[in-house]
Amino acid sequence: MSDRAVIEGEVEQGPNEETPWTIDVQTVGDGSNPSSSTMKVFEMPARTDVTDDVTSGAMSESGTVITTETIKSLEENKRYLVEIYYTQAGSKRDNHFFIRCKEPT
Secondary structure, eight states, X not given: XXXXXXXXXXEEEOTTOOEXXXXXXXXXXXXXXXXXXXXXXXXXXXXXXXXHHHEESOOEEETXXXXXXXXXXXXXXXXXXXXXXXXXXXXXXXXXXEEEEOOOO
């Protein structure tokens, strides 16, 4: 796992779930609060940009925590890459994690 991957690396989300995910960037760079957050969601392995199809709402920052747009309408048995871009102390940063769409067992 690269140092830009969040600790969880890969999370699961069901096809009927609508989830805003959070990441804490306190241990990134100088640990200062992020700003200007944006995101992209890619269907893997082709890395097809599906952001407009699977997100709604807006991102937010509170202290060192970034909350993504709500991620929804994922297709079962598919894997998605979520890339989060932000500014921290004047530096452009990005982190990522994967979502595997799976029905709960």
